Amino acid sequence: PTRLQLYVECAELLLWEWERLRAERARLRESADEFIQRLQAPGLQRDHLQSALDHAVYDAHALPGQAADAPADIAEDTLRQHLTACIERTGLPHHEAIGRAQRFIDEYLRLRNGLIVPSGEGAFQTPHRSFQEFLAARHLAVNRIRGFTSEAPALVRQNYDLWQEVFLLAVGQAGLNNAVDAIDRLCPTTLPQTPEGWRCLCLAGRALAELGLPKVRRDEKGPELEKRVQVLLRRTMQDVDEHDTPHAPHRVPVRTRAEAGEVLDELGWLPDDLDAFLPIPDPARPAFWIARYPVTNAQYERFIAAKGYEERRWWSDAGWRWRMKEHNVAWRGEGPVTKPEYWDDPRFNRKGYPVVGVSWYEAEAYCNWLTEQLQEAGCKMQVIGAGGEIGNLSLATCVVRLLTEEEWLLAAGGEGRGKDEDRFPWDPPGQSTWQLPEKERAARIQARANVWESQIGGPTPVGMYPAGASPCGVWDLAGNVWEWTGSWYDEKAKGVRVLRGGSWHYRRRHARCAYRHRSSPDSSYYAIGFRVVVSPGSP
Numbered sequence: 001p002t003r004l005q006l007y008v009e010c011a012e013l014l015l016w017e018w019e020r021l022r023a024e025r026a027r028l029r030e031s032a033d034e035f036i037q038r039l040q041a042p043g044l045q046r047d048h049l050q051s052a053l054d055h056a057v058y059d060a061h062a063l064p065g066q067a068a069d070a071p072a073d074i075a076e077d078t079l080r081q082h083l084t085a086c087i088e089r090t091g092l093p094h095h096e097a098i099g100r101a102q103r104f105i106d107e108y109l110r111l112r113n114g115l116i117v118p119s120g121e122g123a124f125q126t127p128h129r130s131f132q133e134f135l136a137a138r139h140l141a142v143n144r145i146r147g148f149t150s151e152a153p154a155l156v157r158q159n160y161d162l163w164q165e166v167f168l169l170a171v172g173q174a175g176l177n178n179a180v181d182a183i184d185r186l187c188p189t190t191l192p193q194t195p196e197g198w199r200c201l202c203l204a205g206r207a208l209a210e211l212g213l214p215k216v217r218r219d220e221k222g223p224e225l226e227k228r229v230q231v232l233l234r235r236t237m238q239d240v241d242e243h244d245t246p247h248a249p250h251r252v253p254v255r256t257r258a259e260a261g262e263v264l265d266e267l268g269w270l271p272d273d274l275d276a277f278l279p280i281p282d283p284a285r286p287a288f289w290i291a292r293y294p295v296t297n298a299q300y301e302r303f304i305a306a307k308g309y310e311e312r313r314w315w316s317d318a319g320w321r322w323r324m325k326e327h328n329v330a331w332r333g334e335g336p337v338t339k340p341e342y343w344d345d346p347r348f349n350r351k352g353y354p355v356v357g358v359s360w361y362e363a364e365a366y367c368n369w370l371t372e373q374l375q376e377a378g379c380k381m382q383v384i385g386a387g388g389e390i391g392n393l394s395l396a397t398c399v400v401r402l403l404t405e406e407e408w409l410l411a412a413g414g415e416g417r418g419k420d421e422d423r424f425p426w427d428p429p430g431q432s433t434w435q436l437p438e439k440e441r442a443a444r445i446q447a448r449a450n451v452w453e454s455q456i457g458g459p460t461p462v463g464m465y466p467a468g469a470s471p472c473g474v475w476d477l478a479g480n481v482w483e484w485t486g487s488w489y490d491e492k493a494k495g496v497r498v499l500r501g502g503s504w505h506y507r508r509r510h511a512r513c514a515y516r517h518r519s520s521p522d523s524s525y526y527a528i529g530f531r532v533v534v535s536p537g538s539p
Contacts, residue, residue, distance in 0.1 A: 003088050003502040004172040004210075014115035014127070015053075016046060019080040035108060039100045041090040042352040047302040049104070052086035053079070053116060054139035057126065061166070062134040068161060069130050073123040074116065079105055120365065137169035141178075148174050153186040153200075171207045180219040183207045185500045187228065191235055191242060191274040198236060198256045203356075205229050205263035213267065224387040231268055236260040238466050246467035250432050250447035254454050261461040265350040270298060273390055274352075276382040277534055278473050280410050288535040289383060289393075290403060292410050293462035293475055294354040294483060295366065295530055300340070301351075303366050309338045317360035322522055329357075333526060337362075341524040352461045354481045354529040358522035360497050363402055363484045363530040370532065371401040381534060384473060395536050405487035412478075412513050413471040423513045424448070425477040425501075434512060439522075442508075449479030451508040459504055459529075478511040481529035482519075496520050503527035 001009070008361040036044055037201040059082075060066075060074040088094060110118055119125035126132040140155075152170055155163040167186070171179040187204035188197050197325065208216055208229055216222040216369035235244070237260040239252040248414060252260075274296065277289035308314060315323060323337045331341055341357030342348040348356050358366075371420045374381060379398035382390055403411070422434035425446055433444050446453060448468030450460045462476050469475050477483075482499040489496045502511030505527040519528065 002172070004169060007131070007169065011115055011131065014131075018112070018114040030113070030391065032108075035112070039087070039104065041087045041092055041097070041100055044087060044090050048074050048086050048089070049083065051139070051143055052082040054135045055143060057116070057132055057135040058139040061132055062164070062308070062412060068137045069129065071125040071127070071129045072121075073119055073125060076105060076122045079109070079116075079124065080338045090496045099435050106457070110158060116536075133165045134169050138173055140166060140524045141170040141173035143504060145174065145178065148178050149181040149185060152182045156186060156200065156203065157196065160196070160203075164199075164203055167203060168207055168210050172210055173410070176211075176215060176219050179207075179211055180216060180221050180225060183211075183229075184221055184225050187225065188232060191232055193251065195256070196301050197262070198252065201229070201232055201236060202256075202259050202263050205233050205260075205267055209263070209266040215507075217262075226267075230264065230267060233264045233267075234269065234463075237264060237461065237464050240466060244466075248467075250444065250467075254446050255456060257464060258454075258456045258460050261352075261464050262350070265352050265461060268351070270296075270352050273382070273384060274299070274332065274462075276373055276384050276390055277393075278384050278411075280407065280472060281409055285406075285410075286535060288403075288407060288533045289381070290407070290474055290533045291531050292384065292473065293531070294481060295363075295532060296352055296462055297343075297349055297355045298351040300355040300358075300366065303369050304339060306369060308365060308369050312367075313373070314365045316361070316364060317488065318521075319364055322361045327522060342526050345526075348526060350461075352463065353459045354462055355475070356459060356526050357524045358482055358484075358528065358530065359524045360402075360484050362524070366530075367402060367532055369397070374398050374400060374534070388473075395534075397537055398534050399537050400532050400534050402484055402486040405485045405498045405500065407533060408477070408483070408485055409513065411470055411472060411474045414513060424468075425474070425513060426468050428471060434509075445508045449476075449508070449511050450504045451479045451502060452504065452506055453508050454479075454504070456504060479508075480504055482506075482517060482525075482527055484528065484530040489516070499528065 032046070036046065036049070050141065056074055056079045060072045063072060069282055080098065080101050083104055084098045087097040087100045092100065098495050104325040109116055109124065114127065115131065116124050116126060126135065140152060144151060152167055154166050171182060174182065183204050185201050188201055192198050192201050208226060213226060216226055236252055239250050239257055240246050271293065273292055276292050278292055279287065279289050296484055309323065312320060327337055340355055340362065343357065375398065379395040380392055383393040385391055414423055414429060422432040424433050424445065427433055433441055436444065442453065445451060448465050450456055459480055465475060468478055470477055479502050482503045483501050485498045485500055487498045488494045489498050499517040509515065
C-alpha cells in the first residue's frame with residue numbers, strides 16, 4: 001500500500017473501528033453506525049461527520065503560532081461549530097443540531113475513538129502531527145475541491161513549512177486532473193533563482209513521485225509537466241544555466257542541490273550517459289576507456305539480478321573464500337555474502353547514487369561479470385566523443401577491470417605529485433584550487449565535490465557536479481565516494497589496496513590528486529565505491 005492508503009486505513013480504524021474493537025473487548029454491542037443512528041439526525045452518515053471533523057482539523061492546522069513538530073490543539077468550540085453545521089444539513093433546527101453535536105463530542109470523541117482525542121480543558125488533538133496533516137489535506141482536497149488547484153499552491157507559498165506535507169497528501173486525494181493542475185501551478189516555469197523557487201520546484205517533484213509517474217502520464221498535461229520538472233530539477237542539482245553551463249560563481253546552495261538530486265532520483269532520473277566511457281589518451285601506456293561515473297546502485301543491481309553473487313566463475317579464489325566464510329561477520333552477517341553491506345539502507349541505496357559498502361572482492365567480481373556482458377555484445381560499448389556526443393565503439397577483445405592508480409591520476413589530469421600535489425581533478429594544468437584564499441577555495445571545492453565540509457551527510461547523485469569534471473570529462477573523481485583501484489598500496493607488502501578521490505565522509509584535503517588512501521580488500525565502508533575501465537585484451 002502507498003503512504004496515502006496507510007493514512008486512510010489508519011484514520012478509518014482510529015475513528016470508527018477503534019470503537020468496535022473496544023466494544024468487543026468490553027462486551028458492548030453498539031457499533032459506531034448504531035451510535036450515529038441514536039443521534040436521530042435523518043440521513044446522517046459517517047462521511048458527513050468525517051468531513052466536519054476534517055474541516056475542524058484544517059482550521060486548527062491553519063492557526064498561526066503552533067509548534068512545527070507537535071499536533072495543534074483543536075478547540076472544542078471549533079468542533080462543535082462544524083459538527084452543528086453538518087447535522088443541520090439533515091434538516092434539524094439549529095438548537096437540536098447543536099445538542100446532537102455536543103452529544104457526539106461528549107459520548108463519542110471523548111470516549112470512543114483514537115483519532116481526535118481530548119488534550120486538555122476544551123481542546124482535542126490528533127495522536128500525531130502526521131494525522132493532523134492528513135486530515136487537513138483531505139479537507140483541502142475533497143471539501144474545497146473547487147478552489148484546490150489555486151488554493152493549495154498559494155498556501156505552500158504563504159508558509160512552506162506548514163503546508164508542504166499537507167500539499168503532498170492532498171494531491172493524492174484531489175483527483176488526477178486537479179492534482180496535476182495544482183502541481184503545474186506550484187512548479188516554476190523557468191529555472192528558479194530563489195530559495196522559494198527551489199523549495200516549490202522540489203515539492204512539485206515530490207508530488208509527482210507521490211502520484212506516481214504512470215498515473216501522471218495519463219493526464220493531458222502530465223508528460224510536459226514531468227519533463228519540465230525533471231529538466232529544472234537537473235539544472236538546479238547541477239547548478240547550471242539554461243544552456244547547461246555551470247554557474248560561475250555558483251548560485252544554488254549545495255544542500256539545495258542535494259535535495260533536488262534526491263527528488264530526481266525519486267522520479268527515476270538517471271544520466272543519459274550513465275553507461276558511457278571516455279578515452280584517456282596517453283602515448284606511454286596502452287589505450288583504455290574509463291567510465292564517466294562511479295558504478296551506481298542502478299548498475300550494480302543488474303549484477304545482483306544476474307545472480308552475480310551466486311556464480312562462482314565471476315569470483316577470484318580469494319574473493320570466493322571471502323564471500324562464503326572469510327568475511328567479517330560483524331559487518332556482513334552470518335552466511336555467504338549476497339549483497340553490498342548497505343544495500344537495504346535508504347540512506348545509501350538510491351538508484352543514481354554510487355554503490356557503497358562493497359569490498360574490493362565484490363568490485364572485482366562485478367568487473368568480471370561486466371566483461372562477460374560486453375564480450376557477449378561483441379565488445380561494443382558507449383563512448384563519449386570530443387564534442388560530448390554519445391556513440392558506439394567496438395573492440396576486437398575487451399576486459400573490464402578496476403583502474404590502476406596511475407590510470408586514476410591520468411584521468412584526473414595529472415600525475416598528482418611534485419608541483420601538482422595540490423591539484424584537484426578539475427584544475428587545468430599549472431593551476432591549483434588549493435592555493436586560493438580560504439573563502440574562495442572552500443566555495444570552489446564545495447561547488448565541485450561532495451566532501452565533509454559540504455555537510456550533506458551522505459553520497460550524492462553521480463550526475464550532480466559537472467563543474468567538478470576532469471579536463472578529459474570524467475565526473476566525481478573528487479569526493480562523493482572513495483574509489484577502489486587495482487593497485488597495491490605497497491607493492492612489496494601487498495596487503496592493502498589503494499583508494500583514491502576522497503569522499504563525503506572525509507575532509508576536502510583528502511580529495512586532492514596527491515592524497516593516497518588505503519584499505520584491506522575485505523573492507524566495505526559506507527564511503528567506499530568503485531569505478532571501472534575497459535581495455536583491449538582478454539581476462
